[in-house]
Amino acid sequence: MAKPISMEVWNPSGKYRVVSTKSMPGARWIRLLTDNDCRLEICTDPKTILSVDDILALIGDRCDGIIGQLTEDWGEVLFSALKRAGGTAFSNMAVGYNNVDVEAANRNGIAVGNTPGVLTETTAELAASLTLSAARRIVEADQFMRAGLYEGWLPYLFVGNLLKGQTVGVIGAGRIGSAYARMMIEGFKMNLIYYDLYQATRLEKFVTAYGQFLKANGEQPVTWKRAATMEDVLREADVISLHPVLDKTTYHLINPERLAIMKKEAVLVNASRGPVIDELALVEHLKANPMFRVGLDVFEDEPYMKPGLADMKNAVVVPHIASASKWTREGMATLAALNVLGKIKGYPVWGNPNQVEPFLNENAAPPPACPSIVNAKQLGLPSSKL
Ligand SMILES: NC(=O)c1ccc[n+]([C@@H]2O[C@H](COP(=O)([O-])OP(=O)(O)OC[C@H]3O[C@@H](n4cnc5c(N)ncnc54)[C@H](O)[C@@H]3O)[C@@H](O)[C@H]2O)c1
Numbered sequence: 001m002a003k004p005i006s007m008e009v010w011n012p013s014g015k016y017r018v019v020s021t022k023s024m025p026g027a028r029w030i031r032l033l034t035d036n037d038c039r040l041e042i043c044t045d046p047k048t049i050l051s052v053d054d055i056l057a058l059i060g061d062r063c064d065g066i067i068g069q070l071t072e073d074w075g076e077v078l079f080s081a082l083k084r085a086g087g088t089a090f091s092n093m094a095v096g097y098n099n100v101d102v103e104a105a106n107r108n109g110i111a112v113g114n115t116p117g118v119l120t121e122t123t124a125e126l127a128a129s130l131t132l133s134a135a136r137r138i139v140e141a142d143q144f145m146r147a148g149l150y151e152g153w154l155p156y157l158f159v160g161n162l163l164k165g166q167t168v169g170v171i172g173a174g175r176i177g178s179a180y181a182r183m184m185i186e187g188f189k190m191n192l193i194y195y196d197l198y199q200a201t202r203l204e205k206f207v208t209a210y211g212q213f214l215k216a217n218g219e220q221p222v223t224w225k226r227a228a229t230m231e232d233v234l235r236e237a238d239v240i241s242l243h244p245v246l247d248k249t250t251y252h253l254i255n256p257e258r259l260a261i262m263k264k265e266a267v268l269v270n271a272s273r274g275p276v277i278d279e280l281a282l283v284e285h286l287k288a289n290p291m292f293r294v295g296l297d298v299f300e301d302e303p304y305m306k307p308g309l310a311d312m313k314n315a316v317v318v319p320h321i322a323s324a325s326k327w328t329r330e331g332m333a334t335l336a337a338l339n340v341l342g343k344i345k346g347y348p349v350w351g352n353p354n355q356v357e358p359f360l361n362e363n364a365a366p367p368p369a370c371p372s373i374v375n376a377k378q379l380g381l382p383s384s385k386l
């Protein structure tokens with residue numbers, strides 16, 4: 001079994017042993033745990049992605065709760081080890097939890113926390129940045145300048161796509177998809193077409209009200225449409241941004257057939273999870289359609305890109321940084337720590353994972369609740385009345 005190389009220990013005499021598989025930004029999450037009688041052990045091993053064996057060694061013989069990362073494989077082996085070590089609580093430091101086998105957690109009676117809400121605007125802003133970078137060819141133009149190739153203004157130099165008045169398509173209009181849609185609609189006066197399993201009522205109301213405001217000011221109103229099929233979005237939209245969860249229904253949601261029905265000059269953005277796109281098919285599509293552009297934050301086999309992607313000028317690629325603002329990352333750490341602490345203390349589960357602000361207020365004690373436990377129902381955990 002692999003041995004953890006370096007650990008940082010806080011409040012060594014604390015009653016509850018809590019482990020974090022990574023150092024996380026901010027100090028509040030550490031304070032919240034240590035002020036509540038937790039001995040906190042943070043793995044400071046420089047290895048980027050810990051293996052199951054590494055984490056087994058971290059769990060050891062006694063562990064009450066553990067904070068893990070989206071790069072780790074949380075399944076039967078780890079949850080049964082946590083149970084044997086007396087643990088009842090795990091939290092991902094992420095809203096997405098496709099790296100977690102929730103059924104295995106249920107079997108072992110382990111609560112699984114995630115960190116919704118605090119990433120919404122930050123992730124949507126990165127998706128908007130990728131949209132603009134791809135549409136206006138920012139990275140290509142930057143590389144051109146740095147290579148000393150600029151000889152003066154030319155009518156055809158780096159001509160890209162205008163967004164105003166075009167249609168933005170959103171697949172997965174949940175928290176992040178809706179926030180992204182609002183940015184593109186309010187910022188660039190784009191029309192909306194979206195596909196989701198559920199109606200995005202608040203988003204629809206926002207677009208209607210904004211359209212009325214524009215009309216009252218003598219401008220072209222923006223419009224919205226809920227598509228009956230994903231294909232309708234792909235055919236109609238000029239910009240398409242992907243924001244669904246990753247599960248069986250969204251794996252390779254963008255495949256060769258669906259790429260083929262998109263506009264030849266469309267912009268495709270993915271800040272959800274890599275396997276939502278068949279990346280090899282995307283590389284072929286980018287080769288065949290030089291005016292088709294993508295902005296990618298996530299990749300099918302992270303940290304790798306599929307062969308050929310790095311050579312494509314019509315792709316903007318960044319290393320899974322959509323949630324990387326200081327406020328968000330500190331908030332994610334806080335929510336993850338409070339999920340674990342709340343379960344250890346026997347607190348109920350917060351009623352609305354979309355409204356986690358009370359947990360993020362630095363000037364007040366957080367509510368006595370777990371902010372977001374995805375398997376609360378399956379484990380029969382009580383709901384907070386606050
Ligand atoms: N790149 C990043 O750093 C980053 C940051 C945050 C979140 N994410 C990813 O974004 C995802 C969404 O986060 P969120 O907070 O908006 O979650 P959310 O639950 O609010 O939204 C997800 C939406 O996807 C919809 N959906 C599910 N299956 C679908 C399908 N088959 N077709 C269409 N829509 C479907 C759901 O109905 C829901 O509205 C996360 O699960 C995570 O994987 C990535």
Ligand SMILES: O=C(O)[C@H](O)CO
Pocket residue numbers: 070093094095096097119320321322323324
């Ligand atoms: O799911 C999440 O929370 C993200 O991918 C983290 O950036």
